[in-house]
Amino acid sequence: MDTYARISIRFFMLICIFTSSGVIVAGESSADxxxxxxxxxxxxxxxxxxxHTPGYLMNSGTTPIAQWLTGDSFGWFGPWGTTYPPNLRLFVQNLTEAQWIKExxxxxxxxxxxxxxxxxxxNEDLKAMYHFIKSLGAPGKQAPAFLPPGKQPPMPFATFPAPPPDKQVKK
Ligand code: HEC
Structure with a gap:
């Protein structure tokens, strides 16, 4: 084999390596x-x-993805106090995938x-949810803080009856 043929074979192999690594990279990103x-x-x-998404339930799910999971200031008032659905983008921000699954x-x-x-x-479903939440844009701000029982929340809020005593869960 002359030098020219050897060089062309090497060159061809290099092209193959580059092409296949390109395919692997493209394969990974489409899996993501x-x-x-x-x-x-x-x-x-x-x-x-x-x-967890402002307005979503009342506007037939038309809230744009840009606002998904940014938390809501609509209060849920009951014997437990008033809870506000937290901003899940902020919640996952400092968690690794494994920590999110455990939580x-x-x-x-x-x-x-x-x-x-x-x-x-x-696990597989939680993993996908984690990567979706992480892929959403700007995290936004925290939802209002929890209000303890008996404290009157500002409007708007919904009022709930007490769950049966044996079904009440302490945080
Ligand atoms: C019916 C309303 C409702 C639905 C549906 C709901 N959440 Fe929540 N979520 C809340 C409220 C309210 C809180 C805050 C509870 C509290 O303060 O103890 C909360 C808290 C959380 C927290 C804890 C966040 C933190 O900062 O501690 C996570 C995580 C969470 N929700 C994830 C989810 C996911 C994922 C789904 C869908 C599978 C979901 N929630 C569906 C109302 C809801």
Whole structure:
């Protein structure tokens, strides 16, 4: 084999390496995109926007994604006090994927947060939700702070009856 042929073979191999690594990179980013899309879907059908996205429940889910999960100042008033759905972008901001999964599988919160549904979600689903929340833009500001029982919240808020005594969960 002459030198020219050898060089061309090497050159050809180099091109192959570059091309295949390019394919791998492109493959990874489209897998990420799929995961983020799945996270968006799970957040939507999991009902998270209903409370954690401003106006979402009342405007038939038309709140733009740019505002999803930024928390809400609509209060949920009951014997537990008044709770406000926190800004989930801020909540995940300082958590690693593993910390989020652990939190999501174990956390308990005051009503009306359906923490028991979140606890029941599978790791793969929680992972996708995490990457979707992280992919959302500017985190925005904190929702109003929790008000202790008996403190009158400002409008707007909804009033709830007490849950049965044996079903009450302390934070
Ligand atoms: C019916 C309303 C409602 C729905 C639906 C809901 N949440 Fe919540 N969520 C709340 C409220 C209110 C709180 C704050 C409870 C408290 O102060 O103890 C909360 C708290 C949380 C927290 C704790 C945040 C922190 O800062 O401590 C997480 C995480 C969370 N929700 C995630 C979710 C996810 C994920 C979904 C969808 C699967 C979801 N929530 C659905 C109302 C809701």
């Amino acid at each position: 995109k799929d995961m983020i899309k799945r996270g968006q879907y799970l957040i939507q059908i999991g009902g998270c926007n209903d409370c 999501a599988k174990t956390l308990k919160r005051r009503p009306p947060m359906p923490w028991f549904n979140l606890n029941a979600m599978k």
